[in-house]
Amino acid sequence: MxxxxxxxxxxxxxxxxxxxxxxxxxxxxxxxxxxxxxxxxxxxxxxxxxxxxxxxxxxxxxxxxxxxxxxxxxxxLLRWARLASSSWELPLESRRALRALVETAQESASVWVRQGVRRVCVAQEESLHALRTVVRVGHDGPLWAGPTARVLIRDLPDDDLAKIAAETPDGAGRLPLMRQWQAEVREQGYAVSHGEREDALSVIAVPLVDKDGAVTAALTLAGPTGRFGDERLERYLSAIREAAEVISASGFMRLGASTPSPR
Amino acid sequence: MxxxxxxxxxxxxxxxxxxxxxxxxxxxxxxxxxxxxxxxxxxxxxxxxxxxxxxxxxxxxxxxxxxxxxxxxxxxLLRWARLASSSWELPLESRRALRALVETAQESASVWVRQGVRRVCVAQEESLHALRTVVRVGHDGPLWAGPTARVLIRDLPDDDLAKIAAETPDGAGRLPLMRQWQAEVREQGYAVSHGEREDALSVIAVPLVDKDGAVTAALTLAGPTGRFGDERLERYLSAIREAAEVISASGFMRLGASTPSPR
Incomplete structure (x- = not known):
């Protein structure tokens, strides 16, 4: 040919x-x-x-x-299973920070990255409460709803937003709302919801950033709304920001010892 | 279009x-x-x-x-990682048989399937000896050499053999040898080698079969040639055949509770 x-x-x-x-x-x-x-x-x-x-x-x-x-x-697929699992293993410092966050907040925490018009969970640590949020590594979700999505789309240009909006029933009609989310996350530094995507489920998400401050992933804490009252929310926010700082610095992938760090 | x-x-x-x-x-x-x-x-x-x-x-x-x-x-890839790992988990009876084999022989055992012109390890259990064979699930190898390959190609028609032979330096010149291997495995019921693919490495392989007796996979025991003398070989053969019978009956994949068994 x-x-x-x-x-x-x-x-x-x-x-x-x-x-x-x-x-x-x-x-x-x-x-x-x-x-x-x-x-x-x-x-x-x-x-x-x-x-x-x-x-x-x-x-x-x-x-x-x-x-x-x-x-x-x-x-x-078993070969890729091994490759993906070892590449997406959290570096030690990041793993510790995620564990410390779950110990402090007593709620489940997870790390999400954008994959095209979807988001994928690449790491998680579960709360020990009987009633807890369970998300599996590899699980995917939409980018057009929820605090994790709001954080992940913070830096996206309009053409990427448009592709995500096209996944919703509103189509391009969703764009103004998504731009508003971007502005909110930029201003507040986090996103939060109570019962938005699932009844009684509360979620806080903050950005993980590269050294230029661009969003690379989202760190999310989720649990029952009954345990996300105002007072606790303040504590959770402080804990999740602290963890985000460590994970942003240490990374959320294992790229191999012989490899210089990304970007 | x-x-x-x-x-x-x-x-x-x-x-x-x-x-x-x-x-x-x-x-x-x-x-x-x-x-x-x-x-x-x-x-x-x-x-x-x-x-x-x-x-x-x-x-x-x-x-x-x-x-x-x-x-x-x-x-x-993380999503597929989860899927593949759960699908290729050994059923309980087969897992037990593999463990029992390793306990009896004190050598590492593994299960291999054919994937086109290659073979892939889908399950393994390691010897506790400091000196032991280590093969990871998902690891692949050729079908044109070694006892595991000889067992896996036992039932293959000539056109499949030809594709495998084409992977070797000999090309079609390899075919007569491969046909001879098929005959040997059919006659003996197993294949064995000492130092064929790696110095000092001995390997015994036997077929795993479906209910019509066709080869579906190979069960392999491998370790240092110094521990594969004639007397031990007899014991290993008897243990590996026993394990193969259980695994052939119980299967080497988990197909989901709601799914009728294959073939």
Whole structure:
């Protein structure tokens, strides 16, 4: 295939990668085996396209046929599992700061990064209360609602905001609200909500920043609204800011000893 | 894009998925951060193609830019990490059988499956000896050498053998040897080597089979040749066969409680 032809199929290539990942994303903790029929219904892909992509994913060990046109996560993912887990392990100082925050506040804390128009939890430490917020590493959520999202979008330019707004029922109509959130987080230095995304759930989030002060991630403390009254909120805020300072300085990734630090 | 055009770009699509995975595969335990330059040199991809694919992988959170055109495993991999680890967890009976094998033989044991022309470790249990074989889950190896490979290829038709042989310096010249291995494993029921792939390393492998007797995986016991003399070998063989029977019956994947068992 010559270079011009190659360029011509560039869009198709990117689309295929996106589709392949869309297929994998249909597997979840609750559904670890999926049928070809379910994949077809849920991705809306043409059957020939689907079969070709499933075969490619199977060849690379990302899907594993378990008989009867059913597929499970493939053993090839185990390699990435190890890589991702070791890369996203918190550096010691950051891990300690996260633990200290949970000990002080007695509520669950987590670290989130932006991934395109979504956010992903990359670290967490749980409260010891019986009633506690549980978020798993790798769990993802939207960027158009909640304090964690407000913190993560603080520095985003309008074109990124527009992509996120497009994910909401309001479309571009969401933009003014999101710009207002950006201004609030810039001014207050944090975001807080009580029962916004889930009844009785309170959340405080503060930015983790690089050395230029740009947002790289969000540090979040979450628990039952009954334990997030005004007086406690003040204490939590002071504790979460202290932890954020340490984690901003020490980082939230392990980049390998031989590697100079990012940025 | 109409359907015929779509079909025309099918090969390009599959190639793009393969290339995207090739890019990810350049990240290893030893090198968790990679530069664009290294990716270009090692994949041989045209720079425009590479940049496009890296951007796509970044959009989906599979790569994470750490500044200076350097990339680490992305947080999107964390989701798959969880999925893969839970799916490939050994069922309780199989886990017990693997532990019992290691206790009896006092050598490390592992379970391997075929993934295209390679093999991947999906479970392992380590010997407590200071000198012991260490293999990590997710680690991969070739199918053209070693007892584990000989067991895994036992039932493969010639066209699959040919693809594996093509990975060797001998090319198709390797086929007669591989066919001989198939015959040996069929006859003996196991494969053994002393110092074949690594000096002083001895390996015994036996098949794990489905209810029709077809090979689904290999169970492997490995340790220093000094501890694999004839008398011990007999004991190891009897222990590994016993474990293989239990694991063949109980399986080596967790497919979810709501899911009927495979095949």
């Amino acid at each position: 010559d270079e011009s032809h190659e360029q011509g199929s560039a869009a198709a290539g990117v689309r295929s990668v996106t589709r392949a990942l869309q297929i994998l994303s249909r597997l979840t903790d609750e559904r670890t085996v999926i049928t070809l029929r379910e994949l077809q219904d849920e991705t809306g892909l043409a059957r020939t396209t689907l079969i070709r992509l499933v075969a490619t994913l199977e060849d690379h060990g990302l899907l594993w046929a378990v008989g009867g046109n059913r597929y499970a996560p493939g053993p090839g | 109409d359907e015929s055009h779509e079909q025309g770009s099918a090969a390009a699509g599959v190639r793009s998925v393969t290339r995207a995975l090739q890019i990810l595969s350049r990240l290893t335990d030893e090198r968790t951060v990679i530069t664009l330059r290294e990716l270009q040199d090692e994949t041989g991809l045209a720079r425009t193609t590479l940049i496009r694919l890296v951007a796509t992988l970044e959009d989906h959170g599979l790569l994470w830019a750490v500044g200076g055109n350097r990339y680490a495993p992305g947080p999107g």
